[in-house]
Amino acid sequence: MTRANLYSHVILAIIGLAALAATYHGWRLFWFFTDDAFIAFRYVSNAIAGHGYTWNPPPFRPIEGYTSFLWIAILEMIWRWFAIQPPAAANWISLLCSYGSLWIILAMVSRYTLTGSWGLARSWAIGLVTLGIVSNRTFLTWSSSGLETALFNFLIHLWIYTVLYIRPENRGWMWSISTAAALTYLCRPDGILLALATLGIAAVTVIYNHRDRPLIRRLMLGLLPLAVIPIHFAWRKARYGEWLPNTYYAKHVAAWPESGIRYLGSFIIEYALWIWVWVLLVWLWRQGPLFARREKLGLPCQRSLLTAAVWLTVLGHLTYYTFIIGGDHFEYRVYSHLIPLTFASFPWLLGRLSRKMPLNIALFLTFIIASWAVPWTHWHATKDLKRRETTHAMIVPVADLWPVSMRWYAQPFDEMQAWLIKHRVGMRHQEHKIFFLNQQHYIPDRETILRQFNASAEAVGPYPVIAYGSVGVLGWRMAPINIIDTVGLNDYIIARNPIPPNQSRMMAHDRFPPPGYVECFTPNVEPRITLDYNEGGQQVTSMHRYIKISPRAEPLTAQKIRECETRAW
Structure with missing residues (x-):
């Protein structure tokens, strides 16, 4: 091993250890339970008592008031095998899943920065991605909660990694993709998007490799894990009498884009994601001449289509929750998987726009620092609110806490937050934390x-x-x-x-x-x-x-x- 390689490995080891420590500290800092987490725990309790996954035991009708079959199955196994009840196990599992997501994201960045414009600045890219993620409030918030969120995010990131960074020639490629998609579906119904995308990826692979019979046979066998999805649908219909969870009917009244647009806008302003969007648009504009010459270029390569499948899947999930559901009751839970992906993709975009590493590093640092301003101001203003009376429907304007010259940026955020919280959308972490403690007390x-x-x-x-x-x-x-x-x-x-x-x-x-x-x-x-x-x-x-x-x-x-x-x- 050369001195340069040794130096690089030492730097990466330091980054990894710092990431572990920072994530653990953030997990402790934001540690909380949502009240809804205990709904899943009750289903586990009834299963342990011999009633199966149901809310009330017979003669009451069996109800699927959970949306996380895999999560409650894991909690049940831990209770049965180790006598550890769900409240004691859930947040530790979420921490491990958050570590898993971080590892996958850094593995992605390590892979694509081996070549290309980052070159000797590869450690900078990995270090900045790590800093952006472990200092992000949403990532840290959902490293606990008692819900399945961290597990769901880990499985999405795992699916993306298997699609992009395991070669199609690998015998286990499609099996890995299908398994990740099936597990994501079992974790939350949203995972059906990944399963559909997996079928599309298989179809594209067959088209590009139609002469390779052994590869096609491996692809067909590799799709077998997806069979768990129709099996689960059939089990749900037989057990509960419905094709969808009961929570879908309780929550979904009609499309709610007026809420979702504010929810997305609030998310973009809070984490300065407009910087990432701006860089993406510049890159797309730079690709214009290539698209104009597409007749000469012929079919896109298989790698490009795989990347497009990932982007479209993530965009489809974002679109559904934004324009149909209208966001989520729990802060930015349904966007939380986007935070690591956003930071992971930023050096990729910068590297394709400029080879000037000092400029790219400066832009990345600007993005990270800008992403701290709103969320950490809000955290500082609310962290000491300990009573239910002060955290119920908690609306805390950020603009009032900033210098007058900077308030213009936070005012749209404050207006959107006020509207959302009045409609029980995006309720903040501190409110859920204190509500749980209040319930536990009384x-x-x-x-x-x-x-x-x-x-x-x-x-x-x-x-x-x-x-x-x-x-x-x-x-x-x-x-x-x-x-x-x-x-x-x-x-x-x-x-x-x-x-x-x-x-x-x-x-x-x-x-x-x-x-x-x-x-x-x-x-x-x-x-x-x-x-x-x-x-x-x-x-x-x-x-x-x-x-x-x-x-x-x-x-x-x-x-x-x-x-x-x-x-x-």
């Missing part, structure tokens, strides 16, 4: 409820029921209690209850129970808190959390439950 812990329920099960009668809106932590802790989810994520009837035509849209909170539906189940459970005071009655000395289960005048029967769930409301 709802009795799981062990207390299990002990209380087991001690009084015979006295209270069968099928205790509580009706509630935020059912994550409550659903996990009230494991033996049947829960009517009044938002509809975990309820078949409420998820399909039409909304009034003039009702203001609220992301994931549009649905309400039809009149009389909740009462049909005669809810008889409620969480309670009693406080003990000192002798002067001025100071709380202790707090007792428990559930009150009231006896019913008429017992709730299995037949009554089925009638409530099948009646035309």
Whole structure:
């Protein structure tokens, strides 16, 4: 090994170790759970109890109120094999997946900077990509949360790597692509886009290699992992009676582009992504003469089509969530996989526009520093807000915290954020963090409820029921209690209850129970808190959390439950 190679390896090792440390620090800094994470945990709990993946055990209708089959299957296996419950395991898995994404992204950058204009500045490219990712708020936020987000992002990045950086001649190329696509689908239904793109990639490969019979046979065998997708669809239909998860019906009311455009605009301003877009447009403009001579160039090469397949897949996902769904309730969750890809692609674009490395490095540093201004100002302004009263529908203008001469940049961001949050779109990390802590504080812990329920099960009668809106932590802790989810994520009837035509849209909170539906189940459970005071009655000395289960005048029967769930409301 030459001295130059040794020096390069040492630099890369230092970058790698720094990335590990920075990601771990960011994971600790932003560590949180969303309330919805505990919805998945309840499904795992019911599977451990022998009921399968369902919200309430029989005789209640089985409901698919989760969108992350692979995630809950992993959590179930860890619980069964190692006796580690989901709340203890989930965020560690997410951290490992974030490390996996970072490794894949840096592997991509390492591969394409081996040749081309970066040359001796390769370490600069890798170091700047690393700095951009590990200092990004969205990347750090979704390195925890309890949701499947980090796993989904890792699988998307893995799929992209297998498409672009495993050679088609490799015997395991298509098998790797198909496996990554199938796992991504099992992690979230959005993964169906990757499966469709995989079929397109296979078709293109056959066209370009139609004379290579052994390669075509390997391609056909390599598509076998995609068979898990129709199998899962069939299982869902047999198990739940629907082709799509219940959450789709609860959340999707109609296309919502007026929300999605603001959501995307807010994302672009917050992370200064307009710089990346500007560089991309300049590169596309430079390609104009090539497209004008396309008749002389003939068919594009297979490598170009593979790259196009990746770009179109990512763009399709972005378009769906922006213009159809209108964003997401959880900050920038549905865009979070784009952050590593954006930083990874930036040196590629710069290297094709200029061979002046000092200029490229300066532009990259400018992009990274600009991407810090809004998100870290917002974080600094909100990190010490610890009460539910100060974080509920939390709108914190950034422009007011900047010098007057700079406020013009943040004002459009503040306006879009205010509109979005009023419609429950893009709710910020600190709000979800404090809401989880608030729920955890006021709802009795799981062990207390299990002990209380087991001690009084015979006295209270069968099928205790509580009706509630935020059912994550409550659903996990009230494991033996049947829960009517009044938002509809975990309820078949409420998820399909039409909304009034003039009702203001609220992301994931549009649905309400039809009149009389909740009462049909005669809810008889409620969480309670009693406080003990000192002798002067001025100071709380202790707090007792428990559930009150009231006896019913008429017992709730299995037949009554089925009638409530099948009646035309």
